Amino acid sequence: MKFLHVVGARPNFMKAAPVFRALAALGHQQVLVHTGQHYDALMSDVFFKGLGIPDPDESLNVGSGSHAQQTGAIMSKFEPVVLAHNPDFVLVYGDVNSTVAAALVSAKLGIRVAHVESGLRSFDRGMPEEINRLVTDQLADLLFTPSADGDENLAREGVAKEKIHLVGNVMIDTLIRFLPQADEVFPKLQAELGLGAFGLITLHRPSNVDEEATFLPMLDTLDSLSQTLPLLFPVHPRTRQKWSARLAQCSPHLRIIDPQGYLEFLALQKNARVVVTDSGGIQEETTYLGTPCLTLRENTERPITITHGTNVLIGRDWQLLRKHFHEALDGRPKEAGRPPLWDGKASERIAEILSRQTT
Numbered sequence: 414m415k416f417l418h419v420v421g422a423r424p425n426f427m428k429a430a431p432v433f434r435a436l437a438a439l440g441h442q443q444v445l446v447h448t449g450q451h452y453d454a455l456m457s458d459v460f461f462k463g464l465g466i467p468d469p470d471e472s473l474n475v476g477s478g479s480h481a482q483q484t485g486a487i488m489s490k491f492e493p494v495v496l497a498h499n500p501d502f503v504l505v506y507g508d509v510n511s512t513v514a515a516a517l518v519s520a521k522l523g524i525r526v527a528h529v530e531s532g533l534r535s536f537d538r539g540m541p542e543e544i545n546r547l548v549t550d551q552l553a554d555l556l557f558t559p560s561a562d563g564d565e566n567l568a569r570e571g572v573a574k575e576k577i578h579l580v581g582n583v584m585i586d587t588l589i590r591f592l593p594q595a596d597e598v599f600p601k602l603q604a605e606l607g608l609g610a611f612g613l614i615t616l617h618r619p620s621n622v623d624e625e626a627t628f629l630p631m632l633d634t635l636d637s638l639s640q641t642l643p644l645l646f647p648v649h650p651r652t653r654q655k656w657s658a659r660l661a662q663c664s665p666h667l668r669i670i671d672p673q674g675y676l677e678f679l680a681l682q683k684n685a686r687v688v689v690t691d692s693g694g695i696q697e698e699t700t701y702l703g704t705p706c707l708t709l710r711e712n713t714e715r716p717i718t719i720t721h722g723t724n725v726l727i728g729r730d731w732q733l734l735r736k737h738f739h740e741a742l743d744g745r746p747k748e749a750g751r752p753p754l755w756d757g758k759a760s761e762r763i764a765e766i767l768s769r770q771t772t
């Protein structure tokens with residue numbers, strides 16, 4: 414059979430890599446399309462190298478823009494490409510603009526769509542990713558969920574049961590595979606960055622980094638917490654563009670660094686005393702690694718990281734952030750979370766189910 418994978422933004426790469434490998438092991442024909450939603454070397458190229466993904470067969474080079482511009486550009490550039498390759502299935506990943514754009518084009522052409530990491534819901538339509546999830550899941554022919562809450566959400570939205578497959582978490586497949594290599598890079602990273610005990614920050618959601626009234630008190634709180642525990646902050650290009658002058662005024666204990674490669678970031682997450690984030694994937698990775706995770710959002714589409722893992726929702730309550738930050742440092746390390754089927758074999762299950770489909 415022939416499968417066409419669509420990737421575009423940083424969090425897609427580690428999800429597509431193990432599915433690509435598992436389908437290759439079964440001898441299927443595959444095409445990799447990179448939309449170019451993320452284009453900086455540090456947001457894209459380093460992941461292809463680090464994860465051993467082959468170079469894309471097709472690059473759409475769409476770049477940045479408003480949501481409509483970006484999604485529209487992906488759609489119009491993707492249509493001739495998918496028609497030329499005429500795959501049995503288009504595989505889309507996660508919840509980024511590239512995911513929904515490729516799903517919409519494929520569905521209208523009558524090409525079957527498989528959505529990997531389906532069914533997650535924050536129930537917050539103010540998040541662009543939630544819109545992308547809802548639309549993609551309505552269009553998909555096969556829906557691969559990472560956890561049982563995903564199956565429940567899809568059933569509630571009227572998705573036919575036969576289309577839904579609980580397979581586990583493909584991002585954790587990649588984590589398990591690369592953890593030994595991440596352990597190997599850590600000493601070098603530690604020496605380069607002069608690390609003792611440290612905490613790790615990632616922030617990129619428009620709701621957190623776009624508005625001065627939110628971002629500045631958040632940054633001030635983190636700046637002051639860095640006096641207790643030095644904090645590393647690899648900055649997303651969007652945040653850097655917007656706040657470079659203000660970031661330059663932070664105390665030297667709040668270290669602003671470039672976005673990190675996959676292995677490096679994994680090593681940092683594993684060895685951090687605490688992670689402060691607004692990312693979805695990092696809530697899952699810290700759960701698996703047993704690192705305390707404080708999430709600067711009001712909700713999460715990954716509730717299993719709270720019930721089975723190390724995640725705490727902080728919202729914008731800076732007092733609560735301080736409280737949990739200190740608790741994370743004082744408390745016993747939490748046990749690593751092992752939600753069902755987060756076993757490194759989700760991609761194999763996906764490849765097996767895809768292989769059973771008719772051509």
Ligand code: UD1
Nearest residue numbers: 422423424450451452453456477478509510541542650651
């Ligand atoms: C996207 C995803 C988000 C994911 C995040 C991971 C959507 C709706 N959002 O958000 O779910 O968690 O990726 O990083 O798809 N930029 C660069 N260089 C790049 C990419 C982006 O400078 O390589 C800057 C541009 O100014 C751009 C802005 O970042 O306008 C936002 O990029 P975009 O892809 O629209 O969304 P992200 O915030 O990266």
